[in-house]
Amino acid sequence: MGTIVVFENVSLDGVTQDPTGAEGFSRGDWRVGLTPTDRAAWDKLILDDALGAHALLLGRRSYEFFAARYPSRTGQLADRMNSLPKYVASTTLADPAWNNSTVLNGDIVHEVVRLKHTVNGEIRVYASSQLVQTLIEHGLVDELRLTIFPIVMGDGNRLFDRTGTPKHLHRVGTRAVGDSLAYLSYRTSSN
Numbered sequence: 001m002g003t004i005v006v007f008e009n010v011s012l013d014g015v016t017q018d019p020t021g022a023e024g025f026s027r028g029d030w031r032v033g034l035t036p037t038d039r040a041a042w043d044k045l046i047l048d049d050a051l052g053a054h055a056l057l058l059g060r061r062s063y064e065f066f067a068a069r070y071p072s073r074t075g076q077l078a079d080r081m082n083s084l085p086k087y088v089a090s091t092t093l094a095d096p097a098w099n100n101s102t103v104l105n106g107d108i109v110h111e112v113v114r115l116k117h118t119v120n121g122e123i124r125v126y127a128s129s130q131l132v133q134t135l136i137e138h139g140l141v142d143e144l145r146l147t148i149f150p151i152v153m154g155d156g157n158r159l160f161d162r163t164g165t166p167k168h169l170h171r172v173g174t175r176a177v178g179d180s181l182a183y184l185s186y187r188t189s190s191n
Contacts, residue, residue, distance in 0.1 A: 002119035003142040004057065004112070006132050007049055008159060010146050015156035016129050030149045038178030043077075045147065045177050050080045054121030057112070059128035060090035066126070067098035087115060087123075089131050109138045116140070129157055136160070136167060141188055144169065148182040 008016050009030065031039060058066065063086070070081045086101040089108045096103055104111040112135065115123065125132055125141075135141045146159075160167070173185035 002116040002121060002123045004135060004140055005122045005143045006125045006141050007145045010148050011151045011153045013152045014158040015153040016159050017156035030151050035179060038180045041178035042181060047077045050077055052122060053084060053124035055085040055119045055123045057087045057123050057125045059131035060088060060093050062127035063088040071098060108134060112140050144186045146184045150180045
């Protein structure tokens with residue numbers, strides 16, 4: 001049975017929207033202010049996380065963001081991202097070009113429940129804030145992994161913007177990443 005593990009980059013005030021600045025929303029790439037030590041530690045964290053994944057589950061916009069970048073990249077992270085099976089929640093994407101990609105175009109809650117029974121291991125969700133909010137609301141997230149960046153955005157979409165009921169989580173890990181980042185892991189109360 002698969003587990004849904006959400007990995008998000010989060011500002012100190014809870015914003016998850018556009019940490020790279022590529023969408024034009026934020027005030028630029030959050031990583032720009034990191035020291036070389038912080039950046040190297042964050043890069044290692046991302047690589048280790050991807051190496052632990054058995055599949056990716058992405059919303060359409062996040063899928064398109066990654067698909068536009070990773071096929072042309074080289075290195076261990078690119079190799080891992082390119083080789084993983086990818087599942088895309090979308091009603092508009094018809095022909096995904098990134099290898100090993102499958103579109104989930106039905107009822108996303110039903111599709112993810114089915115996916116959890118199909119994939120043995122961790123199904124990683126990167127970015128994909130709308131999808132993550134739907135998964136959280138329907139109790140489908142098994143673990144949240146949050147990298148807290150030392151930046152206050154003041155505005156932007158937050159991870160729990162649309163949560164209708166309180167969600168009880170249990171901390172399973174806390175550690176520093178470099179000198180400035182914090183990495184927090186939480187399991188849902190059902191796990």
